[in-house]
Amino acid sequence: MQMTPGELAIIDATLRLTGPEPLAFGVLLDQLAGQGLLESLESDDPDEIVDFAGELLSHADELWITFDDECIVRIDQRLDATVFTHRITTDDLERAALRITPDLVVLDHALGGGAALQLANGRGDLVIDFDVAYDQGDRGALVGPAGWLDEFTTGDLVMLTRRGTTVEVVRAGDDLADGAPELRWLRERYERLSDGEPVGLEPSLLVLDALALDPATWKAPTRPIAELLAECGLVLDGIHVGPADREWSRRDAAAERLAAELSDEFRFAACCHVAFSEALAAFRAFDDPALEPTLDCRRVGTALVHGDVAQALVAFAHDLYGLDDMRIAIFAQQLAGEPGPSRAAGAYMTALVLDAVGDAESAAIALEQAVTADSSFGAAVDDHADALAERGELDRAIKVRQRLDLEDDDELTFLLTLRPVHRSGIGRNEPCPCGSGKKYKNCCLDKPAELSASAHARWLLHKLTKWVFARDHRDLVIGIVEEALQTTADDRQQTIAEALYESGLVASWAVFDGGIGAHYLETRVEILPAIERDMLADWVTRPLQLLEVTEQSSGSSLRVSDVRTGEALVVHDHSDDDDRSVGQLLLCHIGLVGGQFEIVGTALLVEPNRRDAALDMVDDDPDAFDVAAWFATLNRP
Structure with a gap:
């Protein structure tokens, strides 16, 4: 997704208007509206504005919007000077790493700009290693320099205090806070986010919401989050927590929240949302090793060629699993091997995956395959036109984009300005302006436009922007x-x-x-x-x-x-x-x-x-x- 200057301006203003104290989301929107910034969202519907703004601001790591858009905070500032505790296990010492889930799930949240955590006093970097596997499974471990845990023994309670990107790790004293505010908010957040149902939720959602709603939480050392959750009647199973006294189903709350955010980001109408839900369910079932995947390729393909559904599904997989994960690529390949709409959808998603990892040449080939399979697939045709433009095939890019028949196509308008003047307004049967004596249709009509170096420079700057x-x-x-x-x-x-x-x-x-510019050259060379x-x-x-x-x-x-x-x-x-x-x-x-x-x-x-x-x-x-x-x-x- 490309952000417009207006959308970026909304994020900039929000970062200035918010701080570590909770601000009602409605108050923020009033302030943004007072500055005339919400006009870029192109909606007069108050509910749509809330949804669109919430989706847009969710892309800023520095911000956190609580469940149901209650309030918003600068979570990066709120996490400053927070204190989390963890009880050292034999496993921790053997691995020289601290398990992340659940005690330290937000320790590295909202660092910004790819920054890394560092041990206090310049002792070295702290790295989140997602490859560390535990029997119960979780989000990895916090790994420090050699010997960073040597002073501790099994059973020690350590406290980790984050200040900016620095973390101090010391043995906790006996004067722990009672944890009353943390307990209250963890209970309340679980009930609110689960809607009273016995489901599994990621503890990070509970903790971040609690931090956002109550500035008093985790400002003093208290018991580890695992022990607080247990007192709330919640038990950890893998990366989720749920009721200890009832059977509960695992639900990847992060995935569900991401799916909702993407529906808002792509501004799906009801029909698009239905198609996205169907495609998403098929992908999640395909991805679940506990299920026997029965992929109805024709039905899923029909859903994926609807609007921007295929783009949203690839964005879902990349945001949830990372660019290096192969699940969405395998899913796309299986679809591409079947006839009907699934072939176009699979080829298009393959193109998106390839482009995301920097293989623009292979992505362009996959785009051509998608359009060949279904010339009415609007999203693929749009991206195919852009790929042709990147390759400098001006006339083909214009023809493909004209097939979209958009009412206001700024990209088409720009491409038309690049055509040499003599190519415009010439009848097919008129003499060709090149002087050959032939009719235009039999000479230069279908020849590529010869652009000046200056026109190429303008085009290149447009691509870079x-x-x-x-x-x-x-x-x-x-x-x-x-x-x-x-x-x-x-x-x-x-x-x-x-x-x-x-x-x-x-x-x-x-x-x-x-x-x-250098990155663009590297990926588009x-x-x-x-x-x-x-x-x-x-x-x-x-x-x-x-x-x-x-x-x-x-x-x-x-x-x-x-x-x-x-x-x-x-x-x-x-x-x-x-x-x-x-x-x-x-x-x-x-x-x-x-x-x-x-x-x-x-x-x-x-x-x-x-x-x-x-x-x-x-x-x-x-x-x-x-x-x-x-x-x-x-x-x-």
Whole structure:
């Protein structure tokens, strides 16, 4: 899923408006509405707005929304200075690792940006090892450096205090808190989330909800979560807890919650939700070793080619199990081997799996197979058009996209602007503009458009911008914007954030200073047109530059001087800014386009009194966060 600038702005604003104290979700929505941010959700239905906003904000690891959208907190801040305890077992000591479930299930939650836990006093990293297997099964173990548990013996109660990304592990004293608030909330949350039914729930859901609703929980050492759950009448079985005095069925609450979130994310109508539920049930049954899977391929295939159901199912598998897990790939392959709609659905899901792991070339082949199997499969046709565009097959991409017959297709509009002027408005029986003397239909009508290097550069930047706002890069993009706004007054933050997105500055920083351009080149190197591949290979090696305009020539041509080196250059500027003048300072990236330098991405105009500061920043070989932090100094109150 790609997030729009409006959706990213909602997340940015929410991160600023929330803190470690619970905030009623309705109050947050009122505040967002007051800033005009909810308009991007494109709904006037209050219930839909709650659902859409909840789904959107669930993608921010720093936030936690409690069951039934009661309240929202910055869970990353709430987890700061929390204390969890664990009773050391012989198994722990033999493995030199602490079992995660259930005592430490949220210790590593919401670290952000791929950060790792570290032992206090610089003693080394703490790693969650998901491959550690226990007889009862769980989510893995907390593994530290050699000897990190040597001071403890079986039966010791240790307390782990998290401060930021640091964890202090020490032997607990005798003055434990009674655990009354923790007990109350664990009981209440189980009853609420289970709806009074004897089912199995993941303890992390109970603990995170309790943390969000009561700031007093887990602020002082108390008994381990396993012992608190036992006092609540709940028993652990694998990764779930349920009533000790009743038979209960296991239910993967995380999976059910994820399925609900994806239904909201893809904005499924009732018919789509029914199809998604059917496809999901088939996949879960196929995945359950306790069941004898009887896959009705035709019925499941029909459900999967409905709307965005196939995309949602692949997202479900990847979010739940990770990109490296093969379950969804095997499921897709079985479907692809059968006739009818299942063949198209299986090929399309295979394409999504391949693209997610960076094999764009094989993904494009699978997309073609999906469209061949079912030319009316809208989601596959849409992605097939995008794959053709990435390969530079402009006319084919346009033809395929026109088959979608969308009322407002911004992508089609953009592709049409790339066509050379002489290809538009020519009748089939008119003389071909190439001068051959033949009719247009018998000559150049079906020939690929010959694009200029400048058009390829514009197309490449368009592809890179779409890549920036893909779901996988959300944390990076939001982090850059937060850094850029850190000194901006609260009443101006929304205006500046929108300007950063709309101007293209965020995309430029992410692509050229944040590594996204290099990542795109790495994953698309086999499918990009040679001219675009060579362009990008040049662009990503060039540093951020501070240029001074020394002469404005005709058209887009500018004579500039590199402020750091003094090198005189001629660059082309195809931006909409017609006010370039001698003496202006431009903070930008340049790259070769058809043998000439062009400004690639968005240039930032630097005031003369910021010249030295900008030059110092450029001299330090900045990354995207450094550039954003420097930008923040421009908006200091």
